[in-house]
Amino acid sequence: MRILVQKFGGTSLSTPEARQHVIRHIRKALSLGYQLVVVVSAMGRKGDPYATDTLLELVRQNGDSLPARERDLLMCCGETISAATLCSSLNAEGIPSAVLTGGQAGILTSDDFGNAHILTIHPNRIHDVLEQGKVAIVTGFQGKTANDDSTTLGRGGSDTSATALGVALKAEIVDIFTDVGGILTADPRLVENARLLSQVSFSEIVNMAHNGAKVIHPRAVEVAMQANLPIRVRSTFEEDEGTLVANFDALKHERNEVRDRFVTGIAHVPNVTQIVVPNPQAGFDMQVRVFKAMAERQISVDFINVNPSGVMYTVFDHEGKRAEAALQDMGFEPRLTPGCAKVSVIGGGIHGVPGIMAHIVEALTNEDISILQSADSNATIWVLVQGTDLVKSVKALHQAFLAE
Numbered sequence: 001m002r003i004l005v006q007k008f009g010g011t012s013l014s015t016p017e018a019r020q021h022v023i024r025h026i027r028k029a030l031s032l033g034y035q036l037v038v039v040v041s042a043m044g045r046k047g048d049p050y051a052t053d054t055l056l057e058l059v060r061q062n063g064d065s066l067p068a069r070e071r072d073l074l075m076c077c078g079e080t081i082s083a084a085t086l087c088s089s090l091n092a093e094g095i096p097s098a099v100l101t102g103g104q105a106g107i108l109t110s111d112d113f114g115n116a117h118i119l120t121i122h123p124n125r126i127h128d129v130l131e132q133g134k135v136a137i138v139t140g141f142q143g144k145t146a147n148d149d150s151t152t153l154g155r156g157g158s159d160t161s162a163t164a165l166g167v168a169l170k171a172e173i174v175d176i177f178t179d180v181g182g183i184l185t186a187d188p189r190l191v192e193n194a195r196l197l198s199q200v201s202f203s204e205i206v207n208m209a210h211n212g213a214k215v216i217h218p219r220a221v222e223v224a225m226q227a228n229l230p231i232r233v234r235s236t237f238e239e240d241e242g243t244l245v246a247n248f249d250a251l252k253h254e255r256n257e258v259r260d261r262f263v264t265g266i267a268h269v270p271n272v273t274q275i276v277v278p279n280p281q282a283g284f285d286m287q288v289r290v291f292k293a294m295a296e297r298q299i300s301v302d303f304i305n306v307n308p309s310g311v312m313y314t315v316f317d318h319e320g321k322r323a324e325a326a327l328q329d330m331g332f333e334p335r336l337t338p339g340c341a342k343v344s345v346i347g348g349g350i351h352g353v354p355g356i357m358a359h360i361v362e363a364l365t366n367e368d369i370s371i372l373q374s375a376d377s378n379a380t381i382w383v384l385v386q387g388t389d390l391v392k393s394v395k396a397l398h399q400a401f402l403a404e
């Protein structure tokens, strides 16, 4: 039998009208003869009644009193509510279905509560449900440890649940249904004329996702990429096929369009703090000490630039104060610029093309945007700008590289 995995995000499940669209996609897949596994996120977004952030509000007044293990139990509720609601809608419409939690679906994880990693999947119970002719609804974002404790996979974890199940079940493809038409050349909330990318390679999308394009989680793409499992990112509310993410060679086989573009998209990460730490006596050990101090405090660092006069890097805004205190404790005099944004120009074809950096600098300076820091790799060029310049920067770079 051909197996299809469909994943529906929060906004796709939050209202009865939206769920009618979900049911339409489910009916369509069943009519095509697929055995169907549906992975669901918690309903809605922050502020909505059963969204994960809302559930966490219930305990926020108590500070850090809820242990990580129990916190995961609370965080599992959103997906559970969503799955049971969808099951009831489906059964009411004459489509038999059964719900499995992440643990029941056989998703075994590490015991890093709140950010667990999938170790293996034993999907026997999913196969049982499918053999009974039912749709298997699986709560996304969840797993269980060897001790049967419930775990969650971290932000965007439902995407990873979907592709990992796709791999374990040898699905033909995984459909990620969301509130936009697919993967676009930039976040449509910032760039109104962002264009749909009809086909992209795994590596392009891993890059976009790592650099902030939150339409799909990077771990989900990496899991699919390792198993060469194609993904389609598409809208719940439309019929269109959206974006096909697949192996580059396979894509080339079908069409040539991919190789022709050297920039795929513009992505961004807001709310980062730039930290500049001057080197007091031009010795080299300060660099090691700075990054060790960050590691010891579990502060993740990015955009690192090391040179004899000191080090420069970024942390998320909410970690800025802790990072500053740690550096001051060691006798350094760090300078912090909070509220910055990292903007990335991404494309497999960037490598070695002369003039790209000049084009970026020109596009930004024409808009009076100052670049605080920059770096590049073979497939990405990053610039750090003030947060107040974020929207202007993304628009300017989109205009420079991707406008029709």
Ligand code: ADP
Pocket (backbone or CB within 6 Å): 008, 009, 010, 011, 012, 041, 177, 178, 179, 180, 182, 183, 184, 185, 186, 187, 188, 189, 212, 213, 214, 215, 216, 265
């Ligand atoms: P879901 O709840 O379905 O998982 P998300 O909010 O996680 O939805 O992801 C969808 C959102 O990702 C879109 O509403 C869009 O604003 C944002 N996004 C950011 N970058 C991109 C991009 N390059 N293409 C499409 N959407 C993007």
Ligand code: MG
Pocket (backbone or CB within 6 Å): 009, 156, 159, 214, 215, 216, 217
């Ligand atoms: Mg998402």
